[in-house]
Amino acid sequence: MEEFHEVAIAYYNNAPRNLQRLAWSFFLALDSDGDGQISYTEYINFLRQCGYGWISSNFFKDLDRNRDGCLGFWEVLTLYYVIKTRGLWCQGCQTCLVGLYFTCVSCFDSGSRTYDLCSACYKQKKFSHNHTNFMDNHLLLRSKRGLPAGTANINLALAPRPAINAAAAVDDDLMQSFQALETGVAGGKPNTCIVM
Ligand SMILES: [Zn+2]
Ligand SMILES: [Zn+2]
Structure with a gap:
């Protein structure tokens, strides 16, 4: 959650003034009793009213970074970021995807x-x-910048080429194996990292 929080603040800081004002208006609208913070009830009311019922009620605890039982402006900003731009959940175990x-x-x-x-x-x-x-x-x-030349997809780029496989098999010298791997990852072009 810490990562989402940092990203939400970064977007806010780089947003134009009118957008920042809209973020504050949203926070104030959420705060129905006007005490300057968002309670669990206000959070649940918002999710129900705005059609975000798919967000787990337990997500409140994840958002509440300082564990004071309510959400401040920056925590609400994190919520907004998650529901509008992410909403990514693992298809295997249904947890909210954070980081990698x-x-x-x-x-x-x-x-x-x-x-x-x-x-x-x-x-x-x-x-x-x-x-x-x-x-x-x-x-x-x-x-998205493009894969190394001669590779149709990432799996091909990562797969060892047959010739390099054979070379590694006859000589298990560490350096040679490492270079063979680098060449394989680069799709046959030595010293080219796939992610660079
Ligand atoms: Zn698929
Ligand atoms: Zn999972």
Whole structure:
């Protein structure tokens, strides 16, 4: 949640004045009893009235960073950021995705609903999905600059090339294996990192 909080503040700080004022108006509107903070009841009322019933009521505890039982302006800003721009939940275990997560590249590229997984579910294969090409969110962003030449997708880019495999098998010298891996990741071009 700390990451979302930081991101929400960063967006706010870079937003034009009128947008910042709208954020404050939203906070004041939420605060129906005018005590300067958002209680659990005010939070639940907002979710129900505005059609965000899919957000877990327990999410309030996650948002309440200082554990004082209510939400301040910055915590409400984090809520706004999560419901408007994220709303990403692991399809395996239904937790809110924070930080690093994996997404199905086929679903992402199709423009339809994305299929996202937390690291644990992806690592332990705790999901059932009809596509196999997954990428973590950081790598996905960098891949938008284009993949290395000669690689159709990220899985091909990451797969060792047969020739390099053979070389590594006959000589298990650490350096040579490492260079072979680097070459494989770069799709055959030595010294080119895939994410650079
Ligand atoms: Zn999960
Ligand atoms: Zn998919």
